[in-house]
Amino acid sequence: MAGSVRRKLTPANTRSRRGADESRLTQWILISVAAIFVGLFLVLPLVSMFYEAFRRGPMAYFAALTQENTLDSIRYTLTIALLVVPLNALFGMAAAWALTRFQFRGKALLTTLIDLPFAISPVVVGVMLIALFGYQGWLGPWLREHDLKVVFALPGMVLATVFVTFPFVARELIPMMQSQGTEPEQAALTLGASGWQVFWHVTLPSIKWALLYGLILTTARAMGEFGAVFVVSNRIAGEMPIPLWVDNLNADHRGSDAFAVASLLAFLALGTLMLKAWLESRHQREEAAGMWITAAPVVNSGESETAFTSNTPS
């Protein structure tokens, strides 16, 4: 966004900014350092992986992606994501609602606990699930009695992913709901709306964007999670999601297959990023569209030429 604003600045405005700017040399050095870092540590590995994945030609790439175990891993990953995302959408909204709308004992503790998955190593998450659901674990005897398998099977992998991705939705929603306050909801109540109607017509539309960001982040992480899922999987080919399958191929010295499947994950990640960027620009355009009508000082929009020129100090 900042870039597009910059381009449209008139010479007078660019000059007025100079005072606070670093000297040209410092600028150049800083930009180069950043560019080199990004190139060396982000772009180069990505490019090399794609190169390796496609080195034997598109037919081999396609074959690697369509072999049965790979298709199974895609099915597993999609299943996990489809189960985890709605669950965490619900949990996240419930947690954000509770933390921003009610006063209760232990609220600070709950707020801290939401961040636990950020702080804790995924391996520990897997081990915790084994301690709880494994045959030697607390619920082990009961599960065995009812012939239920949680760890070393799909339910365990889903649980591990739920745990790891728990904070994403709640973390996006809490600041949003805090800043909006409860008055619009109270207003809806005085107008006769039931609790559910308030949620559906007032709360949900106002948190729409934050919720979407949260869901996208959750999806991305759910598809990419390795550590926690690795611990609770049975590691049998055909019963593991994509990240584990990539690791498995790699360990079997099937390098180019591994690169091909890994590139699939990378595409997913890039797609997610683009989706998020697109949503963000739509969101900002929606807000900017409103802003210039009231002629409020819009400096960060830059989406529409009129918006910008009308607010350029002359």
Add this chain to the structure above:
Amino acid sequence: MSIELRNISKRFGDITAVKNISFTVGEGELVGLLGPSGGGKTTVLRMIAGLETPTEGDLFVRGRRMNDVPVQTRNIGFVFQGYALFKTMTVFDNIAFGLKIQKQRPIDITARVEDLVKTLGLEGLERRFPHQLSGGQRQRVAIARALAPKPNVLLLDEPFGAVDAKIRQELREWLVQLHDELNVTTVFVTHDQEEAMEVSNRILIFSRGNLEQLGTPREVYEQPRNEFVARFIGVMNVLEMTVSGGVARLGGLSFPAHGQSEGQTLRIGFRPYAVQVSSSPSEYRHQALLKHTYFLGIMLRLELETPDGLVVRARMSKEDYARLSLQDGMDVSFQIREYRVLAREGENLTPEVSIAHPTVLGEGI
């Protein structure tokens, strides 16, 4: 009778926000709840709306006991201080919200909304979103939204708090007009005494959770029930005097105090308009220096300082000021035409009214 509160109290934990309050509001009245912040007036408003539940007492709207009636079914229009518009909806949808919840026919909803849009002067703004409106427009949308379902009572929390001074005056006049037009029972909260005096049929004055006085603007101004009301409504000079030999004295000023015991403290209050000023230093009993003149429009406020260092505020019209050819720095004389004994020593006073320096008088609003 539209609204009736009987012995209503509200406690939040250890804090008592409203203490045993009873009052009634008649059908079609426009009543202002006035008081300093923390006085309990907003809590009273929210209890009428059903956004808070009274800890004790009974609340009636149109004869029906409302204590256990949920907010949704009270049929009360509430306008929040920050307007609380639905930012994802257009002006039209904001106003139509209550009607849609009632599942009215779309044709009826459109008719009602168009009617309100016209009444409130919002023509042409129906498709705008709240962030595309000015403060005054937002407020009118909030009022239209509250009025749409034809509420029994309209409640407004600090309706003029969030707009600038110039629009405030217009909005006041406009609210009175709107009320005359629609004749819906209206209760609003304000901390501005001038606003309350100008807009309301009757004023309820709150302080620290107590209802201090209830009356017409004229009644509370001319017959304040206690020192808090006297000082909150308008400007008042207050003197803390000591009785000696049947006369209450402070510096050169004295007031008759027959039957008061020797050495007692007496508080005397008088309005600035009761102070008569002469440009001749000998015409009236008390001498003073005209320290400063404040121009308040047609009226002027004069700050007089007696030789003992007491500051007395007087008020006069521009014409009188010119006729007496007064100017700052002049030696003048004055007399006090009317005064009131505010409270005798040992009687309960509202805590806010204690003055730190007995020699500084006439604390204004």
